[in-house]
Amino acid sequence: MSSTAYVEAQMLIRKPVQDVFQAFIDPAVTTQFWFTRSSGKLEEGKTITWEWEMYNVENQVKVNEIIPNQLIRTVWGDFSVHVDYEFKEMEKGTLVIIKSFGFTQTGEELLRIVNDNTGGFTTVLDGCKAYLEHGIKLNLIEDKFPQK
Numbered sequence: 346m347s348s349t350a351y352v353e354a355q356m357l358i359r360k361p362v363q364d365v366f367q368a369f370i371d372p373a374v375t376t377q378f379w380f381t382r383s384s385g386k387l388e389e390g391k392t393i394t395w396e397w398e399m400y401n402v403e404n405q406v407k408v409n410e411i412i413p414n415q416l417i418r419t420v421w422g423d424f425s426v427h428v429d430y431e432f433k434e435m436e437k438g439t440l441v442i443i444k445s446f447g448f449t450q451t452g453e454e455l456l457r458i459v460n461d462n463t464g465g466f467t468t469v470l471d472g473c474k475a476y477l478e479h480g481i482k483l484n485l486i487e488d489k490f491p492q493k
Contacts (some may be wrong), residue, residue, distance in 0.1 A: 356470035378472030
C-alpha cells in the first residue's frame, strides 16, 4: 500500500447475505443504485467497465478475488486504488463494509480524494439499502451532482 490513508464505509442491510452479495456482483441489480451500465458481472480475474452515463464517466474495475457471500477484492482505474467489499452475516441482516486504499495523492489532494470516496461509498450503501429493503430506487448517484 503506497499510502496509509484509506476510506471505510459500512451499512447494515436487512437482507440475507446472499442477496446483498449478489447485488454487488450482478449489474442488473447494481445499476438500480450505483452505476448505469456495466460490461458484465463481476468474476474473479476479469476486468469490467462500469459507466455513469449521466456524468459521461467510466471506470475499469479488475476483480482480483471473490469469496462468495464474504468478499470481493477489486482494483480501479489505473489499478492502483484497491476497493474491497466485505459481507458479514448478522442477526438482523448483512453488514457491508467497503474499504478503499492505495491512494498516491498527498496533502490537500489526498484529503479531497478521501472525502470524495467516503461520501461516494456511503451514498452507494444508502442507495443499496433503500433498493434491497424497500424496492425504492432513490437515484442518489444521479442526483448527487445534478446537471444544470
